[in-house]
Amino acid sequence: MEIKSMQFKARAAGSLANVALQGNLKNAKGKFVTKRAEAIRDLDDFEGTRDAAAAIRNKVIDNLDLWLERFEQKARDTGATVLWAKDGAEVCRLVIDIAKKHGVKKVTKSKSMLSEEAGLNHALEAAGIQPVETDLGEYILQVDNNEPPSHIIAPAVHKSLDDVADLFHKVHGTPRKTDIPALTREAREVLRGHFLSAEMGLSGGNFLVAETGSVALVTNEGNGRMVTTLPKVHVVITGIEKVIPTLEDLSTLMRLLPRSATGQSISNYFSILTGVKKPEEHDGPEHLYFVLVDSGRADVVGGDFHAMLRCIRCGACMNHCPVYQTIGGHAYGWVYPGPMGSVLTPLYAGIENSIDLPHAATLCNQCGIVCPVKIPLPDLLRKLREKQTERGLRPLTERIGLRMWAWVAQQPKLYALGASFGARYLKWLAGGADRIRVLPTAPEWTLGRDFPAPQGKTFRELYAARRKSAAT
């Protein structure tokens, strides 16, 4: 997928000015937050479960090479083929080769963020193979000129009922419906034919189980089951960090993933798929392929951002992020929005291609508090800001300004003079009010907020006065 993260500020401004989008975001925000809060109450030891989940993920990523070799061996033992892809281009090449080998004309897909990273649909179309998105949200986006998703769990969360009603009326040529069950039924009927006729099913993978060589899929609609049951070929595209050790670990993570994502105690369907159809079986694919994808992940191992590899893609961080709640996912300009996206995009798509993202955070730590695997997201965002500074990627004015400030801060007399002048200036600017509406030196900064007016004396003046009174 094309990276548009460098246009973050313009895109965010556009989102803020979009009245319809603001309504849709407000509607979604309450539902996600409330449902999660209710769902985690069933767990007697929620914190203990989070600790256990973080430990499971650490166990794997701390020895990722060994676990990958183990998973690969087990998966091969079950009859699956395991392939490796360095980047999105290789993902596309491998999938197209598999499709050609099996004479595939149509691919049904359940939601895969990695296929978005790789721009796979575009590549399949170019190779003459029809990709059909079957997750309702992804389907809505695909038929709307391949619009990118704005959320990793609810890809079409930015769209309203009216948007979908207009869209289906246009693309299906049916009478316009404004009833959500009727729209869902319409998509079901269109997609059923595709499920039955596709020769290949493509899915992501929520987890890869090293114990059994299986892929685990968390779904609600049943489309994940369709694409992994009906076509003769099943291809799993997944990041190399998704391995977990055992089935017991899968159970622990499943107590957290649906609760954190959609506020469900368990997803409607949870499928653990191992190997291929046996000759006497009625259903299941005859061929199973795993495409294990790097796309920047291997370079994160062992470094400053190692903890980010624990991520299980639940979306709780974005659901609870005041920035995401206000601007939605498209403003972030790539596949992953919200706090996790503001860490992943610089790591996978380049720090220099996403300068604003680590700053698109209030560092309020809502994301860190709700993360089911305890990723310290604000710390990682701060670390990315440091990397930008180290690499000289910050704007010239900011660099010069900070250097000047640093020099002044090292001259106590000059600093005291400057501070007392500054405080008096601001006090004068406030004109007796407790806040300043417009800062003449930074008018943009005060566009959306007021600056508090200094009250009374400066700290240095108070300190000096106190020492003086203590001395007398």
Add this chain to the structure above:
Amino acid sequence: MNSREEILGRVRAGLQRNATNAAAGREVMAAALSANSEGPKPVFDTAPQALLERFRVKSELQSSTVDIVAADADVPAAVARYLAEMKLPKAAVVQPALAALDWAAAGLAVEARGARDADLVGITGCFCAVAETGTLMMCSSPDTPAAVSLLPETHVAVVQASRIVAYMEDAWNLARKELGTLPRAVNFISGPSRTGDIEQTIVLGAHGPYRVHLVIVEG
């Protein structure tokens, strides 16, 4: 160098892999794979009657409907009753594992086979059921094809009360004991298929069944 070696090479470089830490890592891995240690679980009464009751309550919360019968022989009549109440067809596809029940006596025309698109009602058993969340565990096999619980609009599942376990972890242990290795597909099912992709409004019947009816056999 192929992609596999390149990727693993970079992972190893990141971990500063050497013979000593590789040996330690292998020990951690072997210990994890043999211990199968379980994480914290919600606490509830696991006496058989309490498990049955919890499974019933949680299943209903997942939008399934529940009927309880005394014996296997009562199942066909219970299924026929449900289909009549819901004004659903009396023809169904049944998993071969349940072919031996006397469906015809209850007025049902069943075919024991894998599912097809035109099937409106699918009748299945289940490998076991999980009380924690009100979940069915389905294991695929020639006698228990996976699509029977997926393609038809109505899914009726027969659950033996003696096969209701407390947690998913218990289900794994049962599978290890009775099946040895995992079947091609394990599907945990918790109610009818659903979506919330339009305005986070939950709609039942996305791509799979619109309704799931459970017939629990107390035995």
